Every structure is written in C-alpha cells, then in structure tokens.
Amino acid sequence: MPEKNIFEIALREKYRYNFRGQITTEDLWDLSVEQLDKIFKGLNDEIRKTEEESLLTEKSKEGETLRNKVAIIRYIVAYKLTERENAKKAVENSQKKKKILDIISRKQDEQLQNLSVDELMAMLNDL
Numbered sequence: 001m002p003e004k005n006i007f008e009i010a011l012r013e014k015y016r017y018n019f020r021g022q023i024t025t026e027d028l029w030d031l032s033v034e035q036l037d038k039i040f041k042g043l044n045d046e047i048r049k050t051e052e053e054s055l056l057t058e059k060s061k062e063g064e065t066l067r068n069k070v071a072i073i074r075y076i077v078a079y080k081l082t083e084r085e086n087a088k089k090a091v092e093n094s095q096k097k098k099k100i101l102d103i104i105s106r107k108q109d110e111q112l113q114n115l116s117v118d119e120l121m122a123m124l125n126d127l
Contacts, residue, residue: 006068006075015069018042028076036080040073 009015010025017023019031019039028036047066112120 006071033080036077043070
C-alpha cells in the first residue's frame, strides 16, 4: 500500500475545519498564516481533550483525524512561510539587480565622458 497522503485522506473523508463556520481543506490555502494558527490551536485543544478522555483505550478515529488535520495545517503554514520568504528574496534580488544596473550605467557614462571629442565623433559617425 502506498505511503499515507494526508491530503488524499482529507479529500476522501471530507475534512471540515471550524473557521467562521465550516471550511474545507481547499479553503485553508486562502487563509493567512495567522488565521491558520488559530485553527491549529483549536485543533490542538481538541486533541488534548480526546487524549485525556481515552488514556487506556486505543487511539480513536477522531484522534487520527485531528492529528491529520494538524499535519495539514502545519504543511500549509510551512509552505506559505517558505513562499513568503522566497517572495521577499525575489524583491531583494530585484532591488539589488536594479542598483547594479544603475551603477553600470553611471560607469558607462563616465567612460564616455572621459573620451576625447575625436573619439566621440568617431563613435557618433559609426551610429
């Protein structure tokens, strides 16, 4: 049997999450990291309650569902944080690239200004 895929399980089991009513696993992707954290905390509270009630019995289906939901939230938050960091790096790289291009442009202008009139005329005639 293939490795457990929590997203496939969530879709098959039709997981719902308490957030302004009931939302689906797909809806989680539209939430902010802070909103996901609120759901995560609520799920952790539910896990603590179910584990307290059944210390001597095997783990229940409900407990497994809750742990899967927590794993899904963790995954989505990690993905979003990575995405946020990558976007931040892209902006920084873009700004750095623009700065380097500006410096290159200024240096090229300096080189042109240091040329003699005859050299400039020759360049102009070549255009």
